[in-house]
Amino acid sequence: MTRKQRRFALIAGALAVLAGAVALILVALNDNIVFFFSPSDVAARGVSEGQRIRLGGLVAPGSVVRGAATDVTFAVTDGVENVTVHYEGILPDLFREGQGVVVLGAFDHGRLFQADEVLAKHDETYMPPEVADALKRSGHWQGETAQP
Amino acid sequence: MIAELGHFALLLAGALAAAGSLLGLIGAGRGHAGMMAATGRAAYAQFACVAVAFAALTHAYVTSDFSLANVVANSHSAKPLLYKITGVWGNHEGSMLLWVLVLSFFGILIARFGGNLAPRFQARVLAVQALIGALFFAFIIFTSNPFLRVIDPPLDGEDLNPLLQDPGLAFHPPLLYLGYVGLSVTFAFAVAALIEGRVDAVWGRWVRPWTLVSWIALTMGIALGSWWAYYELGWGGWWFWDPVENASLMPWLAATALLHSAIVVERRETLKSWTVLLALVAFSLSLLGTFLVRSGVLTSVHAFANDPARGVFILAILCATIGGSLVLFAWRAPVLKGSNPFQMVSRESALLINNVLLTTGAATVFLGTLYPLAIDLLTGEKISVGPPFFERVFVPVMALLLVVVPFGPRLYWKRAEWERAVRDLWPAALIAILVALSVAAFVSRAPVLALLGVALGAWAIAGAAADLAARIELRTADWRRVMARARILPRSAWGGALAHGGLGVLVLGAVTMSVWQIEDAATLKPGETTEIAGFAVTLREVAPVQGPNYSAVRATIEASREGTVVATLHPERRTYPVTGMATTEAAIWTSGIGDLYAVIGEPNEEGGYIVRVFDNPLAPFLWAGALIMALGGLLSLSDRRFRIAVPGLRRAAPPAAAPAE
Numbered sequence: 001m002t003r004k005q006r007r008f009a010l011i012a013g014a015l016a017v018l019a020g021a022v023a024l025i026l027v028a029l030n031d032n033i034v035f036f037f038s039p040s041d042v043a044a045r046g047v048s049e050g051q052r053i054r055l056g057g058l059v060a061p062g063s064v065v066r067g068a069a070t071d072v073t074f075a076v077t078d079g080v081e082n083v084t085v086h087y088e089g090i091l092p093d094l095f096r097e098g099q100g101v102v103v104l105g106a107f108d109h110g111r112l113f114q115a116d117e118v119l120a121k122h123d124e125t126y127m128p129p130e131v132a133d134a135l136k137r138s139g140h141w142q143g144e145t146a147q148p
Numbered sequence: 149m150i151a152e153l154g155h156f157a158l159l160l161a162g163a164l165a166a167a168g169s170l171l172g173l174i175g176a177g178r179g180h181a182g183m184m185a186a187t188g189r190a191a192y193a194q195f196a197c198v199a200v201a202f203a204a205l206t207h208a209y210v211t212s213d214f215s216l217a218n219v220v221a222n223s224h225s226a227k228p229l230l231y232k233i234t235g236v237w238g239n240h241e242g243s244m245l246l247w248v249l250v251l252s253f254f255g256i257l258i259a260r261f262g263g264n265l266a267p268r269f270q271a272r273v274l275a276v277q278a279l280i281g282a283l284f285f286a287f288i289i290f291t292s293n294p295f296l297r298v299i300d301p302p303l304d305g306e307d308l309n310p311l312l313q314d315p316g317l318a319f320h321p322p323l324l325y326l327g328y329v330g331l332s333v334t335f336a337f338a339v340a341a342l343i344e345g346r347v348d349a350v351w352g353r354w355v356r357p358w359t360l361v362s363w364i365a366l367t368m369g370i371a372l373g374s375w376w377a378y379y380e381l382g383w384g385g386w387w388f389w390d391p392v393e394n395a396s397l398m399p400w401l402a403a404t405a406l407l408h409s410a411i412v413v414e415r416r417e418t419l420k421s422w423t424v425l426l427a428l429v430a431f432s433l434s435l436l437g438t439f440l441v442r443s444g445v446l447t448s449v450h451a452f453a454n455d456p457a458r459g460v461f462i463l464a465i466l467c468a469t470i471g472g473s474l475v476l477f478a479w480r481a482p483v484l485k486g487s488n489p490f491q492m493v494s495r496e497s498a499l500l501i502n503n504v505l506l507t508t509g510a511a512t513v514f515l516g517t518l519y520p521l522a523i524d525l526l527t528g529e530k531i532s533v534g535p536p537f538f539e540r541v542f543v544p545v546m547a548l549l550l551v552v553v554p555f556g557p558r559l560y561w562k563r564a565e566w567e568r569a570v571r572d573l574w575p576a577a578l579i580a581i582l583v584a585l586s587v588a589a590f591v592s593r594a595p596v597l598a599l600l601g602v603a604l605g606a607w608a609i610a611g612a613a614a615d616l617a618a619r620i621e622l623r624t625a626d627w628r629r630v631m632a633r634a635r636i637l638p639r640s641a642w643g644g645a646l647a648h649g650g651l652g653v654l655v656l657g658a659v660t661m662s663v664w665q666i667e668d669a670a671t672l673k674p675g676e677t678t679e680i681a682g683f684a685v686t687l688r689e690v691a692p693v694q695g696p697n698y699s700a701v702r703a704t705i706e707a708s709r710e711g712t713v714v715a716t717l718h719p720e721r722r723t724y725p726v727t728g729m730a731t732t733e734a735a736i737w738t739s740g741i742g743d744l745y746a747v748i749g750e751p752n753e754e755g756g757y758i759v760r761v762f763d764n765p766l767a768p769f770l771w772a773g774a775l776i777m778a779l780g781g782l783l784s785l786s787d788r789r790f791r792i793a794v795p796g797l798r799r800a801a802p803p804a805a806a807p808a809e
Contacts, residue, residue, distance in 0.1 A: 003489055010497075014504050021508045024541045025515055032537040033519075036530035054532060070669050070749075070758050089669055090749040090758050093721070093730035133530070 034104065038134030039081035049107050055083060055115075056102040056131040064097055076101060076113075078138040087115040095120045100131040151216055154204025155295035158245075161197035161252070162285030164190050165278045172275025176268045176343075184271035188259040191274050194281065195252040202236075202249050205294050209236050215301040218242065218294040224307035224726050226697040234318035235308045240442060240458075241294035243321055247438070248284050250322075250329040251277070258333065265354065272340035273333075280332055283465045291458045307726035310698065316376035324369030324396060328434040330362025331403060335431035335473070338424045342476050345483035347424060352414030355427065357785055359410055363403045364781040370396050371774035382719075382732035382747040384667060384762040386770055387658075389535045394517040395437035398510050402430035405506035408499045408556075416496060416561055418487035422503070425477060432470040433510070439466050440517070491563040498556035505549040512541045550604040550655065553648055554611020557641075558618065572618040576610035591664070601659030608652030612645040643784025647777045654773025660766035667763075669749075671756040681763035683707040683714070683744065690748070690757060698722045700733075703748040703757065707737065719748040743767040 036054045037047060047053055055076055063075035063082075070089050074097075075082045085103055095101065095118065105115035168190030175183025208216050209232045212225045222239040223232060231238075237246040255277045262270045288294075311317070337355050341347045373396065378386040387393060409423040439462045490496040516533045523531050554576060558569040584603035588594050617623060619641055620633040670678040672687040679685070688704040700722040707715045715737035722731045737744045742765040749758030 006489070006492060009492065010500065013501075017504050017508055021512060021541070021545060024544065025512055028537045028540040029516075029519065029533065032534050032540070033531050034534055036532070054530075066752055068671075070671060090747065090760050093732055 036102075038078045038131075038138065039076055039083045040078055040134070040138050042083055043081045047107055049109055049111075052104070052106050054102055054104050055085070055113060056100070056134055057083075058131070058135070059095065059097050059099055059101050061097045076103065078134050080138045083113050085113040085115050087118055089118075091118055092120040102131065150204050150207050151213065151295050151297070154201040154208075155293075157197040157200035157204065158285070158293075158295065159289065161194050161201065161248070162282060162289055164194040164197060165252075165281035165285055168194060168278035169275045169282055172271040172278060176271040176275065179268065181267070184267050187271045187274045187278070190278065191252070191255040191259045194278065195256045198245075198249045198252045201295075202245055205242060205245060206233060206236050209233065212305065214303070214305055215297050216294070217296045217298045220298060220302055220305045222308050223305040224697060225304055226726075227308065227313070228696050230315070230318065231308060231313045234312075237321050238308050238312045238317075241288070241292045243325075244284065244288050244292050244442070245294055246322065247325055247329060248281060248288065250325045251281050251284065251332060254329060254333050255281070258336075269340055269344060272343055273336045276336035276339045277332060280336070280469070283468070287458075287461050287465060291461050304726075307697070307724065310722065310724040310727060310729050310731050311380060313697075314376060314380055316372055316380070320369055320372045320376060323365050323372060327362045327364075327366030327369050327396075327403070328399060328437060330358060330365060331399060331427075331431040331434045333358040334362070334406065334427040338427035339473060339476065341424060341484075342473075342480040345480055347413065347420040347484050349414050349417050352410050352412075352417075352423070353789070355423075356407070356410045356414060359403055359407050359427075359430075360781050360785045363400070363407055364778050364785070366396065366400045366403060367774055367778045367781065370400060371771055371778075374774075375771055378767070379734050379736055380731070382734045382760075384665065384734075384745055384747075384760070384764065386661065386767070389516070389538045391517050392441050394513050395440040398513050398517075399430055399433040399437055401506050401510035401513070402426060402433050405503045405510075406430050408502050408506075412496055412499050416488050416490070418490065418496060419500065419503075420484045420487060421477075421481040424481065424484065426503070426507075428470075428473045428477060429507075432466075432473070433514075435462075435466050435469060439463060488562075490561070493559065493566055494564045495556065495559045495561045498552060498559050501552050502549065502556060505545055505552070509542055509545045509549070512545060513538065516541070547600070547604060550608055550651075553608050553651065554615065557615045557644060557648075573611060573614050576607060576614040579610040580604070580607035593664070595663065598659060598663040601663075602656065605652045605655035605659060608655060609649045610652075612649035612652065615648075616642070616645045638787055638789065640784045640787040640789065643780045643782070643787070645780070646783060647780030650773045650776030650778075650780055652773070653769050653776055657766045657769030657773055661764060661770065664765050665762060667760070669758060669760040671752060672759050673754070673756045676756075678759070678761070680761045681744075683709055683761075683763070685746070685759070685761050687757060687759055690751075693720070695722065697726065698724045701748070703746075703759070705735070705746050705748075705759065705761075707744055707746075715744055717744070717746045719746045721748055721750075738768055740768060741766060 034052050034054050036056060037045075039055070039057050042055070057076040057078040060075035060077040060082055063073075063077075063084075065073045067073065071086070072088075072091065073084060073086045075084050077083075085105070087103070087105075099120055102119045103113070103115040104117040104119070105113055108114050168187050171183045171190060172187035174180070175187060205218075207213075208219050209223055210229070212219065212223060212232070214220050214223075218239065218241050222242070223235050227235065235242070237243045255274060258270065258273055258277065262273065265273070334355050337351065337358070341351055370393075373393070374386050377383075377388065377393075406423065406426045409419050409426055412419045413423045439459070442458065442462060516537050519533055520531050523529055554573055555569055558572050560568075580603045583606040584599045587602050588599055616637075619637055620630050622630055625633070666681045668678060668680040672678060674687055674689050677684050677686040684707070686706045686708070688706055690701055690703045693700050693702045700720045702718055702720045705717040705719065706713050707717065717735035717737055719735040720733040722733060723729075724731070732747055735746045742763065745762040745764050745767075747760045749760065751757050
């Protein structure tokens with residue numbers, strides 16, 4: 001091979017790897033982007049059954065019901081709308097009624113939100129930024145320190 | 149008083165950095181020997197000042213001086229001494245001070261050991277280093293000054309985030325910073341080379357040890373962070389594709405690529421402009437990592453609630469450094485011509501493939517990490533990109549890389565023969581296939597992709613062994629000759645093989661953990677038992693315990709197999725009254741080839757506790773693999789090639805590049 005051909009082969013090879021990576025990225029991004037919804041967003045825009053979303057808000061006071069074994073149900077609220085969430089597993093250390101929370105999962109056919117991950121930050125004054133935004137939009141934002 | 153001294157020293161260090169960068173750039177431009185020599189002295193003085201500032205802040209922490217706002221916000225008098233000291237860098241302001249301390253330390257290393265560099269080149273490297281320092285000193289002084297006093301000092305502090313009160317995390321930031329900032333040296337070398345318009349074998353030889361130092365530190369720092377996440381977060385996993393983890397992975401990937409392409413520059417004087425670009429990119433990714441972690445733009449465990457002015461300032465530094473260096477590159481890179489040709493099958497090609505795959509890997513992580521940020525800015529939509537994205541994109545790229553890894557060291561420079569590499573490596577391929585087949589035979593649930601992963605891990609380990617075997621002629625020569633060959637084999641060859649083998653060990657651990665991890669959660673009352681992975685796990689008792697600055701409930705869990713107790717585990721849930729935070733302390737029992745991992749949850753109304761137990765096969769391989777890789781790096785760093793002075797370097801501008809070997 002001449003020098004020119006070799007260089008061409010090298011560049012073609014590198015471009016092929018790049019094209020492969022871009023294709024992989026596009027396919028994977030399409031399937032794995034998870035949108036954030038507040039309970040009001042869910043009510044306004046609707047979420048189809050089985051679509052994975054991140055749902056954020058406050059754990060509605062008085063809504064936590066612990067069932068058998070590690071079962072738990074609770075409501076996520078932004079002060080306007082509520083969504084009932086079911087979860088099986090250990091709740092994070094700072095999961096409390098009235099605290100900000102983000103849950104990852106999907107609605108089942110009975111419109112119950114089945115969560116497979118519950119995230120609450122390890123800090124009492126911390127509020128997940130998306131939740132803070134959602135509360136501001138629903139008009140129930142009380143500031144970083146004074147939480148309901 | 150001591151705090152004021154520290155504050156003053158910090159300002160002085162900033163001024164010295166600014167002076168050093170001007171002296172170096174102007175002095176080197178004019179060829180003024182006095183100014184160039186002064187650059188080195190400015191570097192020493194700058195380091196001394198930062199060290200004083202850092203010592204002053206440490207003193208404030210150790211003596212719990214609550215008249216400093218920073219100490220109030222991040223310390224408490226009841227905190228153990230170790231965490232008072234590590235608390236110095238467990239917060240934003242202090243960690244930035246550590247950042248410039250490490251930067252200045254690298255500055256004096258260049259001043260001290262760069263004696264056999266051409267003086268003009270050395271002055272330019274020091275000047276670039278000082279310029280980066282000046283930007284960061286400005287950042288600290290204007291937006292994150294750790295020495296600000298409070299008018300009305302409180303009686304006690306607000307305590308350090310309890311998650312950071314941990315020995316693993318105490319040393320994670322210094323190691324990570326050593327790695328991040330170490331890349332500033334290669335950045336400075338690249339910028340100086342662009343200014344001079346000359347990159348040669350000697351440049352490659354200089355850049356490699358610095359890259360190695362930061363690569364070793366990054367490897368250890370990332371491993372330590374991952375280990376911490378494993379035992380402290382209590383989620384049973386070791387890598388979560390958290391933006392902050394990604395922020396440290398990207399520079400690591402770039403540094404790994406740079407490590408390999410610098411070999412090509414050193415030995416063959418080719419891939420020059422690519423290597424220079426890689427050096428610029430690697431440090432840019434370090435800065436990006438600092439930006440992502442420090443500005444709080446991304447949601448993560450590390451994101452401290454933050455002041456947006458800081459984010460804008462770091463963004464400005466980022467734009468200036470990355471933009472400036474890339475413009476310089478676009479302008480000067482065409483000067484760096486003159487590469488040596490090589491055949492398709494050659495060591496150069498193998499290293500080029502390594503570089504293409506590593507940078508592609510870094511690019512995929514970059515996209516996945518910053519995509520949510522871009523979407524938020526463009527559309528206001530909040531999205532997140534989860535681990536499945538990275539698993540589907542990053543993992544295949546790395547798998548491809550693992551296929552190539554053992555071939556690289558077995559190919560000659562310039563023109564190599566396939567047949568020879570195949571002859572050296574077929575036993576390794578056979579071992580890899582046998583390992584995968586035996587896993588398929590003995591493990592009940594073995595998906596094809598997992599077997600492929602196991603085979604690739606074994607291939608990397610066996611391939612590294614085969615490389616060493618071929619180098620010491622193990623299969624052809626008699627033992628006397630083998631011993632003699634082993635003795636003269638350079639340490640960098642041992643180091644390289646060790647690092648590749650360590651990678652294989654890490655891959656085995658990662659594949660096994662992701663496929664064969666077993667998790668079970670059960671609500672147990674004291675005395676009750678559950679079954680997991682052949683263990684009977686019994687909750688014996690739950691008792692309150694009192695720590696120095698926390699109170700905890702501590703469970704006693706017994707794991708037994710066939711009636712005999714194998715391990716007793718003590719997971720805890722700690723509550724820190726000052727911050728009102730709770731943390732989970734996982735209990736881990738390791739058999740060397742697997743971990744039994746237990747976490748205790750909250751009690752329910754009937755007095756039962758949620759107990760979560762994981763069986764983590766080969767989890768220790770993850771940390772062992774990283775450690776072996778770092779050891780390989782250290783061995784390579786001790787190679788005598790990097791220690792001997794290169795003659796003829798003292799000339800200001802050698803007419804032609806010195807041959808490498």
